[in-house]
Amino acid sequence: MDIGRINKELKEIERDTASGVRVELRNGSDLQHLTGFVQGPKDTPYEGGIFKVEITLENSYPFVPPKMKFLTKVWHPNVSSQSGAICLDILKDQWSPALTLKTALLSLQALLSSPQPDDPQDAVVAKQFMSDHETYRKTARFWTESFAIPPSQSALEEKIAHITEMGFDRAAAVAALEAVGGDEQAALERLLG
Amino acid sequence: MASTPADRKAAESLKTEGNAFFSKGKFSAAIEKYTEAVTLCPDWAVLYVNRGMAARKLEHWGRVEEDAGAALALVGAGASERDAMKGHYLLGLAMAAGGQHARSKQHLRKALDAAREANDSIKDEIWRELASANYLLWQAESTARRIRHGDMRKELAALLAAQQPTDGSAPGANGTLELPNDWQELFKTAAVHDCAVEAPSTFTCPLTMEIFRDPVVTPSGRSYERTALLEHLKKVGRFDPITRQPMTEAQVVPNVSLRAAIELYLEEHPWGWGEVK
Structure with missing residues (x-):
């Protein structure tokens, strides 16, 4: 070497x-x-x-x-x-x-x-990228906030904090946020049923 | 006393045995075989060269110097150009080991020129040794220079202090006198020569990222270190690493001008030898 x-x-x-x-x-x-x-x-x-x-x-x-x-x-x-x-x-x-x-x-x-969906590594993501770009964008953002941003500065942590302050438990808050691509309002609506 | 054909034949088989020991790393045994051969054929230069090479591995520098001298003494009397080249190489190594860097440089230079001329694969090894000798020479010289300059500064400061009127302007708080700015600048300029910095990227190979030893140029006009480019063509693909223009080994040409420019640069920035060794 x-x-x-x-x-x-x-x-x-x-x-x-x-x-x-x-x-x-x-x-x-x-x-x-x-x-x-x-x-x-x-x-x-x-x-x-x-x-x-x-x-x-x-x-x-x-x-x-x-x-x-x-x-x-x-x-x-x-x-x-x-x-x-x-x-x-x-x-x-x-x-x-x-x-x-x-x-x-x-x-x-x-x-x-610049993703290259024509030459994909992950077929599921590539398909979503092509057919439902908005969901792709939201999921990618959610993953970024969940895994790539240090917790202290994470917007996601803030959203989780807001939701748990309303009395929901943390796991439920995270699951709801993930399901809606990180949108706090939508997640709340989902939790409230 | 000339050796008979029978002697020569016996010496040849002893040399073969010696070479076999050498390639197994059994250098003392190899030396014994070469020595036996030398007694049979004392004017066969390659025996001295090979014995010197074995002695070099054992760092028996006295032996190396003697054998290199013997091989070179046979130049014009049966020693091949290759023997002479290796003789200079070994003598250069022995001189370097003895701290005689300036003489070492001369012999290594001769060996390198001859090895390049003959395109002998030993040229890279010689180049490294030459670089090493140059680097050590520079280290020794620059250290001596630094000490000398320090002494000169003190001396000048003392002379200056002696000229100062004894009344008003006393020397500095710590008893020493600073040199005038212009003089300090002069010393600083002199020191720049001895400061290692990064070599300009024109002089470094994009593959090895080190100063070129043996630059070659491709049909695209890009230069690379020969060994690195050949490895690329063999392992990665037959294209120029930067431009990706298709090319083959046959199209590789030495970049003699760049090599000369780098040697000029190294003359002026001898610390750079530390990188190419």
């Missing part, structure tokens, strides 16, 4: 704080197992989220693509809602060693901005 290159890549990512992506070592000095962080792009259902990516580098990196999958649950046509597996050409047959961890993570960010 080209340790020199990986170290340079990590340094470069650390230096460029404006890019919206970040990489951390997962355990000590092990350069093969890394964690990436991708900021959800603005004006998308993913805005405000920080999406964790599991990165595994094989010995022949950069002559094979880095293995990447989302650790944070994402509702997206090109990401498995079960496993986090990603369908992105540059992580497969379109990889080039001139690409880097940074450019790959930026490509993930671009993928969040």
Whole structure:
């Protein structure tokens, strides 16, 4: 494995704080197992989220693509809602060693901005994206608020707090919010029956 | 005393045995075989080269220097160009081990030029050793320079203090006198030479991200480190890594000008050798 290159890549990512992506070592000095962080792009259902990516580098990196999958649950046509597996050409047959961890993570960010439902990873999400876009958008937003936004700043937590203050229990509030895609008013109506 | 054809034949089989030990990492045993062969054929240069290579693995630098010298002494008397190249290489290594960095550099340079000329695969290894020698030389020189400059500053400050009128302007609170700003600037400018910074990206390979050792250029006009590009063409696909224009190994051409520019850059920024070694 080209340790020199990986170290340079990590340094470069650390230096460029404006890019919206970040990489951390997962355990000590092990350069093969890394964690990436991708900021959800603005004006998308993913805005405000920080999406964790599991990165595994094989010995022949950069002559094979880095293995990447989302650790944070994402509702997206090109990401498995079960496993986090990603369908992105540059992580497969379109990889080039001139690409880097940074450019790959930026490509993930671009993928969040522009889903490719014609080449889906998650058929259910892709179908929803095409046939019921509004529900897709709401679900994606709900997942972002549930899994990708730290609880302290999460709008979802606020909504849950509002509903529980009215006397509903937390589990019921969460279930209702999920069912309606995070809309507080609709969730309340649902709970009130 | 010239060796007979029978001696030569015996030496050849001893050399083969020596090589077999060498490739198994049994360097002492290899040295014994080469030594036996040398007694039979004392003017066969490759024996000295191979014995020197084995001694190098054991870091017996006295032996390395002697054998390299013996091989080089046979230049013009049967030593091949490859023997001469390796002789310079081994001598360069021995000099570096003995702390003689300037002489080491000369021999490694000769070896590298010859290895490149012959496109011998040992050239990358020589380049690393040359870079290492250059880096050590720079470290030694820059440390000495830093100490010398520090001494000069003190001396100048003392001279300046001696000229000051003894009444009014006393030296600074801590008893030392600061140099005038212009002089301080001069010292600062001199120190820049010894400060490691990042090399310009023009001089680094987009695949290895390090300063080029052996840059090659593709039909798209992009330059890459030779070994990295060849690995890419073999493992990833036959296209230019940046432009994705289809290409083959046969189209790879050395970028001699870029290599020269980098060597010029390294002359002026010797800390950069630390990266290419």
